[in-house]
Amino acid sequence: MPVIEKGSLVLISGPSGYLGAHCAEELLKHGFRVRGTVRSQDKGEYLVDLFEKYGRDKFEYVIVEDVEAPGAFDKAIKGVDAFLHTASPFHFNAPDPYKDLINPAVNGTLNALKSAKSEPSVKRVVITASFACIVEPKDPGTYVFTEKDWNEYSPKQVEEHGKDAEASQSYRASKTLAERAAWKFVEEEKPQFDITTIQPPLIFGPVIHQVPSPDKLNTSVNNFYQFLVGNKSAEDAQNGFGSYVDVRDVAKIHVESLLNDHAGNQRFLVATTDSSYQPLLDTYFNNASDDLKSAFPKAQQGKPGNSKPKANTIDTSKAQKTFNWKPIAEKDTVIDMVESLAKYQKERWSK
Ligand code: NAP
Numbered sequence: 001m002p003v004i005e006k007g008s009l010v011l012i013s014g015p016s017g018y019l020g021a022h023c024a025e026e027l028l029k030h031g032f033r034v035r036g037t038v039r040s041q042d043k044g045e046y047l048v049d050l051f052e053k054y055g056r057d058k059f060e061y062v063i064v065e066d067v068e069a070p071g072a073f074d075k076a077i078k079g080v081d082a083f084l085h086t087a088s089p090f091h092f093n094a095p096d097p098y099k100d101l102i103n104p105a106v107n108g109t110l111n112a113l114k115s116a117k118s119e120p121s122v123k124r125v126v127i128t129a130s131f132a133c134i135v136e137p138k139d140p141g142t143y144v145f146t147e148k149d150w151n152e153y154s155p156k157q158v159e160e161h162g163k164d165a166e167a168s169q170s171y172r173a174s175k176t177l178a179e180r181a182a183w184k185f186v187e188e189e190k191p192q193f194d195i196t197t198i199q200p201p202l203i204f205g206p207v208i209h210q211v212p213s214p215d216k217l218n219t220s221v222n223n224f225y226q227f228l229v230g231n232k233s234a235e236d237a238q239n240g241f242g243s244y245v246d247v248r249d250v251a252k253i254h255v256e257s258l259l260n261d262h263a264g265n266q267r268f269l270v271a272t273t274d275s276s277y278q279p280l281l282d283t284y285f286n287n288a289s290d291d292l293k294s295a296f297p298k299a300q301q302g303k304p305g306n307s308k309p310k311a312n313t314i315d316t317s318k319a320q321k322t323f324n325w326k327p328i329a330e331k332d333t334v335i336d337m338v339e340s341l342a343k344y345q346k347e348r349w350s351k
Pocket of ligand 1: 014017018039040043065087089090104130199200203204219
């Protein structure tokens with residue numbers, strides 16, 4: 001029995017973002033009606049146009065300027081059956097880890113849950129957490145991460161170093177503390193709904209959201225884009241990032257979590273195996289058409305075929321089994337991402 005019936009109204013925060021736009025589209029593909037919270041009318045109207053093909057009455061938006069404001073979702077939650085909470089800052093420009101990352105992540109999540117509790121029709125809340133909530137420094141090749149692991153390291157780093165903490169640790173702490181707060185809320189408040197948290201590593205794949213200029217690209221895709229435009233070195237290509245996953249797979253698992261009875265009160269790791277930019281660059285150079293390559297003449301090749309850094313394993317068997325999930329092939333992730341970037345460059349960024 002699906003938890004949320006098709007045709008139900010699902011609220012999504014952050015549909016203007018890279019992942020959120022794919023989640024909203026996946027909801028629409030599944031026949032849900034979708035209400036998105038966005039920070040401006042312009043972002044809302046972009047999405048209305050993007051999703052017009054699913055029917056004018058299927059997507060609507062409400063303005064929520066800041067997920068951190070008390071009662072941020074109180075109006076948006078009315079009449080909703082489920083809530084996908086994806087909105088959270090993901091960037092490394094955070095002089096103050098609390099103000100810039102941790103507070104919006106934690107308070108935004110708590111606001112989502114408080115509003116959901118006030119609306120009796122809400123049955124499930126799916127929260128975009130992260131592999132960042134799980135991963136801790138371990139010697140490469142020695143550890144298998146599962147949903148049982150928690151990142152204790154990053155919150156301690158921020159506690160100890162405050163504004164001098166590394167930005168990546170501040171971001172990881174924001175995600176960890178937000179997810180911790182969510183599980184604590186459920187334990188203490190015993191709401192009428194259950195929650196599911198999704199834990200992706202770096203997300204790649206095609207871009208469909210509003211990106212008015214390349215400097216507005218979301219953090220994960222921008223990491224790859226910087227290789228395409230030649231701003232990163234061959235050495236950078238060897239840097240390990242743990243793992244990646246396709247944005248369409250992450251969106252699919254968010255939506256499948258609404259349909260699957262067994263997804264309630266669970267965490268799900270969604271990841272693939274590759275762990276540095278070099279194999280992804282090799283995939284690009286080996287598979288891109290000459291036409292696509294001509295869009296990025298300065299692209300960095302790295303050191304083709306160079307072996308990738310030893311990484312720890314991420315056990316994704318739970319998500320694979322629960323959702324019968326088989327990750328999208330690396331070639332499709334990379335080529336579809338670069339094709340979308342070439343299209344944005346040609347049609348939007350060069351004007
Ligand atoms: P993104 O494109 O920057 O999207 C972030 C979304 O959150 C945007 O819609 C943004 O609104 C919204 N947002 C951020 N702070 C907000 C605030 N204070 N008030 C209202 N809205 C706010 O990044 P993304 O990569 O899609 O990230 C989406 C989610 O996935 C985040 O929870 C992130 O932590 C998680 N995640 C991402 C990755 C990855 O590699 N991309 C990996 C693991 C987890 P605007 O559009 O108005 O800025």
